[in-house]
Amino acid sequence: ADLYFHVWPEVRRRGGLLLLLTGRPLPPSSCPCTSHPSPVPHNVSRPAPSKLRELFLHPLHLGAPQPLPDTEDHLLSGSKAIRSYRRQVSRWNRKQKFYREELNMTYPDIQAAQLNLQANWLRFHQEISHSGLYPRDSLTVPKLLEDISNFNTISADYSPDEKALLGTCDCSQIVKPSGVHLKLVLRFQDFGKAMFKPMRQKREEETPEDVFYFVDSQRHNAEIAAFHLDRILDFRRVPPVAGRMINITQEILDVASNEDLQSVFFISPANNVCFFAKCLYMCKAEYAVCGNPHLLEGALVAFLPSLKLAPRVSVLNPWIRSYTFTGKEAWEVNPFYCNTLKQHYPYNNSNRLLNIIDMAIFDFLIGNMDRHHYEMFTKFEENGFLIHLDNARGFGKHSQDEISILAPLYQCCMIRKTTLQRLKLLALEDYRLSDVMRESLLQDLLAPILTEPHLLALDRRLQKILDTVKSCIEINGEKQVVIEDSFEEPV
Ligand SMILES: Nc1ncnc2c1ncn2[C@@H]1O[C@H](COP(=O)(O)OP(=O)(O)OP(=O)(O)O)[C@@H](O)[C@H]1O
Numbered sequence: 001a002d003l004y005f006h007v008w009p010e011v012r013r014r015g016g017l018l019l020l021l022t023g024r025p026l027p028p029s030s031c032p033c034t035s036h037p038s039p040v041p042h043n044v045s046r047p048a049p050s051k052l053r054e055l056f057l058h059p060l061h062l063g064a065p066q067p068l069p070d071t072e073d074h075l076l077s078g079s080k081a082i083r084s085y086r087r088q089v090s091r092w093n094r095k096q097k098f099y100r101e102e103l104n105m106t107y108p109d110i111q112a113a114q115l116n117l118q119a120n121w122l123r124f125h126q127e128i129s130h131s132g133l134y135p136r137d138s139l140t141v142p143k144l145l146e147d148i149s150n151f152n153t154i155s156a157d158y159s160p161d162e163k164a165l166l167g168t169c170d171c172s173q174i175v176k177p178s179g180v181h182l183k184l185v186l187r188f189q190d191f192g193k194a195m196f197k198p199m200r201q202k203r204e205e206e207t208p209e210d211v212f213y214f215v216d217s218q219r220h221n222a223e224i225a226a227f228h229l230d231r232i233l234d235f236r237r238v239p240p241v242a243g244r245m246i247n248i249t250q251e252i253l254d255v256a257s258n259e260d261l262q263s264v265f266f267i268s269p270a271n272n273v274c275f276f277a278k279c280l281y282m283c284k285a286e287y288a289v290c291g292n293p294h295l296l297e298g299a300l301v302a303f304l305p306s307l308k309l310a311p312r313v314s315v316l317n318p319w320i321r322s323y324t325f326t327g328k329e330a331w332e333v334n335p336f337y338c339n340t341l342k343q344h345y346p347y348n349n350s351n352r353l354l355n356i357i358d359m360a361i362f363d364f365l366i367g368n369m370d371r372h373h374y375e376m377f378t379k380f381e382e383n384g385f386l387i388h389l390d391n392a393r394g395f396g397k398h399s400q401d402e403i404s405i406l407a408p409l410y411q412c413c414m415i416r417k418t419t420l421q422r423l424k425l426l427a428l429e430d431y432r433l434s435d436v437m438r439e440s441l442l443q444d445l446l447a448p449i450l451t452e453p454h455l456l457a458l459d460r461r462l463q464k465i466l467d468t469v470k471s472c473i474e475i476n477g478e479k480q481v482v483i484e485d486s487f488e489e490p491v
C-alpha cells in the first residue's frame with residue numbers, strides 16, 4: 001500500500017524517474033506487505049519513510065542519461081532481432097502443430113503464438129546496453145517482473161545445456177555443459193522465457209558447516225535476493241528475477257512436449273507431484289522436488305537473448321576455487337597473485353580487473369563461493385560488463401563471512417570509485433543496506449525472501465568491505481586504491 005499511495009504519486013510528480021520502485025503497484029487489498037513486519041515497525045500512524053526510494057533518488061543513482069534506444073551502444077540491432085524472433089515464433093508454431101497432430105490432440109484448443117512488439121521481454125532485450133542489462137530508470141523491468149510472476153506458461157523444457165548432456169542439441173551453442181540441478185526453461189503466453197529454479201531448501205535452513213560450497217544446494221531465494229542486491233548496488237549485471245508459485249502439473253508437465261522431461265515426473269507416496277533431473281550424477285528420484293500437491297515455489301530468471309543473436313563468452317574466474325577437497329589454487333598460495341595477473345591479458349586492462357573486484361564484492365555480500373565462471377557479451381568486447389548469472393549458492397550461511405571471497409579486493413587493493421561511493425552510501429543510516437534490501441524484497445510475491453539474520457549479515461559484510469578498502473588506502477594511498485573509471489559515465 002505504501003508503494004501504491006506514496007511512492008507512485010511521488011514518482012509521477014518527479015517525472016516517472018523511478019519506476020524501478022513500482023515493481024508491483026498492487027491495489028491495497030492484494031498488497032503482499034500486510035502479512036510482514038513493516039520496515040519501521042515503531043511508526044504505526046505515519047507511513048514508513050522509504051529508504052529505497054531515497055536511495056534511487058540519490059544523485060549517485062540518477063547519474064548521467066542512459067544510451068538512446070537502438071543505437072550502437074545496444075546489444076541487439078532492433079530489426080535483426082525482430083526478424084529472428086519472428087522466425088522463432090513461426091518455428092515454434094510449426095512444431096506445436098506437428099506435435100499435436102502426432103498425438104491427435106484437439107484439446108485444449110490453442111491459438112498460434114504471435115510476436116507482440118510491445119512485449120516486455122522483447123523490450124528488455126532491446127534495452128540491454130554496454131552500461132548494463134537494463135537502464136537505471138528502466139520502465140520495463142518492473143513490468144517484466146510482473147509478467148514472469150503472473151503469466152501462464154505455454155511450454156516447458158530442459159535448458160540447452162541439459163539437452164547437450166542428453167545429446168539432443170547443437171553443442172556449439174552451449175556455453176558450458178552442466179545439468180546437475182533441476183532447472184527448466186519456461187515459455188510464457190507472450191513468448192517470453194525464464195529459467196525456473198525450484199525451491200530446494202527452506203529459507204530458515206542454514207548450510208551445515210561440513211558441506212563444501214560445490215555440493216551445497218541451490219537456493220531459489222538467493223537468486224531473487226541477488227537480483228535485488230545487484231540493482232541496489234547499481235551494477236545491473238544480474239538478469240531480472242521474480243519468485244512465484246508454479247503448478248508443476250499444469251504449468252510444466254501439461255505443456256512439456258519433451259518425452260525425457262515427461263518421464264521424470266511421478267507421484268510420491270504422499271500424493272504429491274514430483275520431478276527430478278536427468279543428468280550424470282545426483283539426478284535420481286531421491287533428489288526430486290515435489291509440489292504440495294502441485295504447487296511449488298521457485299525463482300524465475302528472465303532469459304537473455306539467445307547465444308545466436310547475442311553471443312557470449314564464458315570466462316574462467318581468475319580467483320576460481322579448487323573444486324576438490326584438498327586442492328589449492330594459485331591465488332590462495334601466492335600473496336602477489338594480483339601483480340602477476342595484472343601484467344597479462346585481459347587483466348592488464350584495469351576496467352576488466354575492476355569488474356572482477358566488483359564481482360568479488362557482490363559475492364562476498366551474498367556469501368557465494370561458487371563463481372567459477374563469468375559471462376560477457378562478445379559485442380561489448382574487452383570493456384563489457386560481467387554478467388553475474390547463477391547466484392543460487394549465495395545466502396547459505398548468515399553467521400559466517402567468508403573473507404577469502406574478497407581476495408581480489410585485498411590482493412589488488414583497487415576499487416572502482418563509483419562502487420566505493422555506493423557502498424559508503426549504503427553504510428549510512430539513511431540508506432542502510434539491510435533496510436533497502438528488506439524493502440526491495442517485499443516487492444516479490446514470495447516475500448519475505450531473506451530471513452532477518454541474512455539481511456543483517458549484509459550490513460556486517462559491507463562494513464568489512466569498507467574496512468578492507470580503508471586499510472588498502474592506509475598502505476597504498478587513495479590515489480592507487482580508488483580508481484576513477486574512464487568507462488563509466490561521470491556521476
Ligand atoms: N537468464 C538466462 N538467460 C540465458 N541463459 C541462461 C540464463 N541463466 C542461465 N543461463 C545459461 O544456463 C547455464 C546454467 O545456468 P546456471 O549456472 O544458472 O545453472 P546451474 O544449474 O547452476 O548450472 P551449472 O551447474 O552449470 O552452474 C549458464 O551458464 C547460462 O549459459
Ligand SMILES: [Mn+2]
Nearest residue numbers: 178370390392
Ligand atoms: Mn551454477
